[in-house]
Amino acid sequence: MTLHDVIQSDSINLFANPNDFAEPVSYIKRTGKSRSINAIVVRDALAILPEDGDTITPVFEVSVANDITQGISSEELDLGGDAIAFAVRVGRKPERRTITKLLSHDEGMLVLECR
Amino acid sequence: MPLAVNEQIAVVLLGRLEAMIGDSTNYPIDVCEVLRPTRSTDFTPRDRQIVLVQGSAEIVEELMRPGNPPAVAYRQTYQIRCHLMPSERDAATIDEQLNLFHADVVRAVCSVASTWHTLGGLAVDAQFRSPEYVSADGGLDGVNVPLLVTYRTDEGDPTVVRT
Numbered sequence: 001m002t003l004h005d006v007i008q009s010d011s012i013n014l015f016a017n018p019n020d021f022a023e024p025v026s027y028i029k030r031t032g033k034s035r036s037i038n039a040i041v042v043r044d045a046l047a048i049l050p051e052d053g054d055t056i057t058p059v060f061e062v063s064v065a066n067d068i069t070q071g072i073s074s075e076e077l078d079l080g081g082d083a084i085a086f087a088v089r090v091g092r093k094p095e096r097r098t099i100t101k102l103l104s105h106d107e108g109m110l111v112l113e114c115r
Numbered sequence: 116m117p118l119a120v121n122e123q124i125a126v127v128l129l130g131r132l133e134a135m136i137g138d139s140t141n142y143p144i145d146v147c148e149v150l151r152p153t154r155s156t157d158f159t160p161r162d163r164q165i166v167l168v169q170g171s172a173e174i175v176e177e178l179m180r181p182g183n184p185p186a187v188a189y190r191q192t193y194q195i196r197c198h199l200m201p202s203e204r205d206a207a208t209i210d211e212q213l214n215l216f217h218a219d220v221v222r223a224v225c226s227v228a229s230t231w232h233t234l235g236g237l238a239v240d241a242q243f244r245s246p247e248y249v250s251a252d253g254g255l256d257g258v259n260v261p262l263l264v265t266y267r268t269d270e271g272d273p274t275v276v277r278t
Contacts, residue, residue, distance in 0.1 A: 080202035
């Protein structure tokens with residue numbers, strides 16, 4: 001097994017494992033198709049939406065495996081309308097949040113900004 | 116409950132913008148939703164979305180009217196924020212879509228032809244300011260369309276419209 005394989009395996013089985021760091025969420029493509037995946041959701045405070053000047057929205061950092069079945073593949077991701085549904089506040093019902101930025105990515109994980 | 120005049124104007128504006136939803140014949144940008152943010156500003160950006168935000172307000176001394184009670188003139192800014200998030204695979208240029216969005220919004224607000232600027236008899240005048248285009252920075256694109264609305268109310272009751 002190469003280091004490349006280990007990174008990919010760890011991203012799914014360790015980091016994106018709901019028994020460890022992750023939680024189940026739904027990935028909703030622009031077309032409306034959706035699938036269940038696991039993600040690490042960092043719930044931040046309100047932040048200014050820079051494109052809108054004075055509009056303030058909640059911002060979330062969501063990490064998922066770079067995988068077309070158990071996460072989101074960097075190839076399929078469309079920053080023009082893809083979204084993730086998760087609980088905006090722990091314990092609440094899942095809400096659809098648009099993926100606004102791809103903050104970083106590698107072979108193992110994608111780090112996304114959702115608002 | 117009587118609404119303040121600037122709130123009544125916001126309602127009229129919202130109605131004119133909401134008329135764009137589902138009317139892709141007259142407004143080809145095909146707006147998906149029009150909203151006003153709540154206290155927690157709990158909305159998520161979407162493609163072809165309009166967010167109507169109340170901006171700053173000022174008293175316009177030179178448009179005050181004497182009387183009993185006197186009429187106070189206000190100039191209220193409304194920010195019509197138009198959000199675009201086209202697919203990364205969309206071949207249309209973003210400038211083309213922004214120009215279309217801006218044009219559609221102006222046409223929708225002015226849809227009542229010669230009296231659009233009174234916003235249903237509530238305002239003295241309304242003027243568009245220069246559109247403010249925003250760059251994506253990896254997020255959403257958009258154009259802000261500021262609308263300055265001048266209106267008068269009773270000095271002691273901002274819910275009463277004065278001409």
